[in-house]
Amino acid sequence: MLVEIRNLSIRFPTPRGETEAVRGVSLSLGQEKLGIVGESGSGKSLTARSILKLLPSNARISAERLAFDGTDVLSASEADMRAIRGRRAGLILQDPKYALNPVMTAGSQIAEAWRAHRPAGARAGRKEAAEAAVDLLAQVQIRDPGRVAGAYPHELSGGMGQRVMIAMMLAPSPDLLIADEPTSALDATVQAEILRLIEDLVSRRGMGLILISHDLPLVSHVCDRVAVMYAGQVVEELPARDLRHARHGYTRGLLECLPSLIHPQQRLKVLNRDPAWLDPTGVPR
Amino acid sequence: MIEVEDLRVRFGQNEVVKGVSFSVPRGASFGLVGESGSGKSTILRAFSGLNPAWTGRMALDGARLSPKRDKGFFRRVQMVFQDPYGSLHPRQTVDRALSEPLLVHGIGDAQPRILRALAEVALPQAVRFRYPHQLSGGQRQRVAIARALMAEPEVLLLDEPTSALDVSVQAEVLNLLADLQQARGLTYVMVTHNLAVVTHLCARVGVMQGGELVEELSAGDLRAGRTKHPHTADLRALTLNLEEPDL
């Protein structure tokens, strides 16, 4: 198992006592594509980030087991985590504008990521790293990798920036890719290309993928398996192709309230939140 | 109600809207779809008076609009923005936000009007004195809609009003907009990138690409695939691919 999460709970202190943002989540992931879907505040990003221990500093985290490829994340030191982050697991964020260094060219950022994560002893020269960067840019299907390598982030479009981000994450050949809303800042045409690219790279390199999104149809399009989160819990986990036959009221409600291009409705269905969904014992597994 | 003819907008050397024409009859909804940078939001901002650097002809109810608008214009035309987190003043309560248009236009009996506005957008009275950060995204967008309606406008310009919201909240806001249109006979111009949303609310749709209106068609034609321009067909195919991957 690449990732094992058992009974994960993440709490935050507030002036009026603790709030529990993630409540008893269990998930596991092998070399496959898992989608985590939920509305804002459902705890989907926190759950995925806990694997890399990238949580806000005031978060209190506890779990029966939280492991990345056998390493216990909860007891791991900051140095151990640094060896995992970036090298063994990459994180792609929503907006590449904030994730790339504005005063370094795309190529030198990728080259640096590539050099930083070389195994100890295998020293690499600048030239070699620069070549590796161009090669990685070609792998993310950039037509003119040499030019993009010399460009600064503000000279790149949103889709191009996201490709550079992906190339950077691929530099150390990670085992796991976590993509947190990777396309919600992008246009529909670019979104389709980026998702196809991620899908393709993940299957070709045999990586695990966790795709976090609020867009249920999109996730089921890309992933093998979908976990639906509501108020900090996984309310339903099912194979992506069975999405139409979802059993949980929340999953079905989410699907039904989407407007459709080909099935026009006079009035959209709205989600009626059933208080029973909040009850962990009432969750059908 | 709304006429736009040969509208051109420049930012420096860049012409971002290159001669767009369309018209919207009273009480109808017109949707503008396109990708980012296609100029669709720029058209709304030019019509609303936020961007005075345009050429061409725009008219409201037959009266030609000049780049500078008077107060009367803002009583008739209002706008709802995309980001409900950015469109409310962070230090002002809901009550203050809703009373601002009343103060500017010198409209009396604020208290009952505010209570009625909250009820109309289905917000509980309890939120009246809350700050924006104490509200959810959907509640904020309802406040923004209520604020736009305070001065009882005839035209509502909607700039991606649901794209920052969760889908369950999107459904509620779209239903609310449909109800308000029916109750008040409002005229809508809506900008969005989502074809399903635009066909749900708007009977006529204009497709933008690179600053030009490449096609104008009815929602029915767009649904059925009776498109003329390849860009329209592309956008439709992408939506269908997600909606019905098996087709």
Added chain:
Amino acid sequence: MNALTRDWLLSDSPASRRQAAWGRRYRLWLQFRGHGLAMAGLCVIVFVVFVSALAPLLAMQDPGAQDLAARLAPPSAAHWLGTDELGRDLYSRLVYGGRITLGMVLAVVVLVAPFGLAVGCVAGYAGGVADKVLMRVTDIFLAFPRLVLALAFVAAMKPGVESAVFAIALTAWPPYARLARAETLTFRNTDFVAAVRLTGASASRIVLRHIAPLCVSSMIVRVTLDMSSIVLTAAGLGFLGMGAQPPSPEWGAMIASARRFMLDEWWVPAIPGLAIFVVSLAFNLLGDGLRDVLDPKQS
């Protein structure tokens, strides 16, 4: 009763604008209370304000009363902090000196902050020619070294507390104008300002009621951090003989007149020096805490 008011303040659905505003302030106070050092700074400043206000009650004698028989006396029961070269009680002078120092700080802030805010907001919102003119004038004032300009100004007028206040104010406002302009620029293109413009509100209403209130919190932070340098400049002018004049117990002037005794009767200059140090440190600590609470994006 306490729980009741606390609940009233922390209510999720306040019943009036007043309750909402106080609730917001109370939440900020709860946050501020967590900063130990900032609270220490606040305590020191509250203490100094208190002592200055009650100076006539707290002082043991008239700060100007001389007793040449007991000049340069070390601290004792009769003179808690000793006496200066004219036999005046240092403790009483220090207590009265707090009035002058705080008074100068207050006067400078009252003159400078609203002026800087107004210039910055107008320049930032109007843009164009108005912005260019106002900002170049600001640049001219910024180009002078603070103490030198203040010195020249005081020398041209007659030395004294009022001239010192004007001189410091003259050199202190440009950073506020800059700050307010930068803040205004970030706000002027936001959607919420666009929404207000679409109500048909006039430019002056937008600046006064919507933009300026947003600049105030960073102004408060800046003012608090700046107060220590105002204290120091005031003391520096006093030391150079350009600020408060000798008989008055201003802290900088006290050091100046006592500097001859630095080696033998060290406490005479050291005591006002310590007071200046403690007060300016307290203002800095308070400012840091306020920045964390009011301006989270900068920390």
